[in-house]
Amino acid sequence: MDDITSAMDEKKYTMGIFIDLKKAFDTINHELLMDKLEKYGIRGIVLKWIRSYLTQRRQFVKLGEYQSSELDIVCGVPQGSVLGPKLFILYINDICKVSDLVKVVLFADDTTIWASGENLQQLSGRVSQELEKIKKWCDSNILSLNLDKTKFMVFGNRRLDNELQLKSGGANIERVHEIKFLGVIVDDKFSWKSHIRYVQHKIAKNISILARVRYILDGKALRILYSSLILPYLEYGVENWGNTYKSSLQPLYILQKRAIRIVHKMGYRDHTNGAFIQSKLLNFFDLVGYKTAVFMYKARNNLLPGGIKKLFHKKGRGIQFKGSVKFKNSCYTYNQKKFCISISGVKLWNSLSVDIKIVIELTSLNINIKVCVNQDICKNRLND
Numbered sequence: 001m002d003d004i005t006s007a008m009d010e011k012k013y014t015m016g017i018f019i020d021l022k023k024a025f026d027t028i029n030h031e032l033l034m035d036k037l038e039k040y041g042i043r044g045i046v047l048k049w050i051r052s053y054l055t056q057r058r059q060f061v062k063l064g065e066y067q068s069s070e071l072d073i074v075c076g077v078p079q080g081s082v083l084g085p086k087l088f089i090l091y092i093n094d095i096c097k098v099s100d101l102v103k104v105v106l107f108a109d110d111t112t113i114w115a116s117g118e119n120l121q122q123l124s125g126r127v128s129q130e131l132e133k134i135k136k137w138c139d140s141n142i143l144s145l146n147l148d149k150t151k152f153m154v155f156g157n158r159r160l161d162n163e164l165q166l167k168s169g170g171a172n173i174e175r176v177h178e179i180k181f182l183g184v185i186v187d188d189k190f191s192w193k194s195h196i197r198y199v200q201h202k203i204a205k206n207i208s209i210l211a212r213v214r215y216i217l218d219g220k221a222l223r224i225l226y227s228s229l230i231l232p233y234l235e236y237g238v239e240n241w242g243n244t245y246k247s248s249l250q251p252l253y254i255l256q257k258r259a260i261r262i263v264h265k266m267g268y269r270d271h272t273n274g275a276f277i278q279s280k281l282l283n284f285f286d287l288v289g290y291k292t293a294v295f296m297y298k299a300r301n302n303l304l305p306g307g308i309k310k311l312f313h314k315k316g317r318g319i320q321f322k323g324s325v326k327f328k329n330s331c332y333t334y335n336q337k338k339f340c341i342s343i344s345g346v347k348l349w350n351s352l353s354v355d356i357k358i359v360i361e362l363t364s365l366n367i368n369i370k371v372c373v374n375q376d377i378c379k380n381r382l383n384d
Contacts, residue, residue, distance in 0.1 A: 007116035016114035020149035024109035242288035
């Protein structure tokens with residue numbers, strides 16, 4: 001997100017391809033996997049143990065009283081196991097070395113590549129060439145692209161060519177304007193409106209479940225249901241999509257208040273401030289601030305992956321006391337960049353008082369800092 005919004009801020013186009021692999025976990029070649037593990041330094045007894053774990057497995061199908069004959073499993077990694085995803089990640093890890101011109105992000109079998117440029121046609125041609133390299137890598141590793149489910153998207157504030165096409169192996173890849181990526185719906189303008197509508201729909205449906213059982217269950221059980229049916233949708237990835245226009249987020253806040261009223265069996269127009277305090281829950285806008293502060297705490301203490309950690313640069317040099325650390329502010333032109341956590345997160349962290357930062361440091365994100373951060377955010381809003 002940060003890389004794409006930086007390109008948008010520089011008035012560049014970004015083309016992203018969301019790659020889908022056919023039955024990725026089921027088609028892993030065992031011999032190729034063993035060779036790659038040995039290359040990564042997994043050798044000797046450990047390699048023999050993994051080989052033993054993967055081989056000599058058999059499977060059959062049983063339906064009622066009928067059962068098929070047994071067949072050997074000659075490829076794939078066991079799904080539902082702890083080792084399965086790790087072995088798959090090691091298997092496809094070297095796909096990142098296929099191209100120096102495009103950037104790659106991997107999460108299990110979700111592979112996404114993207115590149116930026118000022119000329120859209122040239123960018124399209126370059127990405128097409130790099131996609132062919134990735135296709136050849138898949139062929140040599142006995143994996144295949146699912147071109148029906150592989151999509152591409154063009155990000156940018158400039159006028160886009162609606163006739164733009166992208167091909168792989170003679171087949172057209174479908175262009176989309178929004179896509180679900182790791183549970184979050186991303187659109188080509190980074191407005192987050194599609195994802196907010198998606199969350200709104202899910203919460204509204206689950207609120208109806210709460211409403212049906214409000215007179216059957218007690219308050220404690222209703223709060224557990226709220227934490228299971230409502231809160232996960234509000235929390236997941238909110239430090240990314242929640243730092244946007246307040247008017248866009250207002251419908252979610254209204255739905256959250258409706259859910260809280262049901263949990264506390266309150267009237268339709270009753271104020272919810274006391275209910276939030278009684279439940280020890282944050283309202284949605286303060287939840288965004290809290291999750292962003294948690295993220296920045298991780299940035300402050302080098303707890304983020306290297307690719308994300310490099311987005312944040314601390315002010316000053318030498319020894320710095322707890323709570324005194326601030327991050328450098330970056331310049332931006334468009335709001336897509338302004339709402340990025342590398343901008344909004346830095347702004348929030350630098351605005352927090354030293355006392356609050358010390359509490360965060362000493363408690364290591366204990367649940368009690370929710371109240372502290374909440375109060376400090378409120379003070380900043382009042383000052384603004």
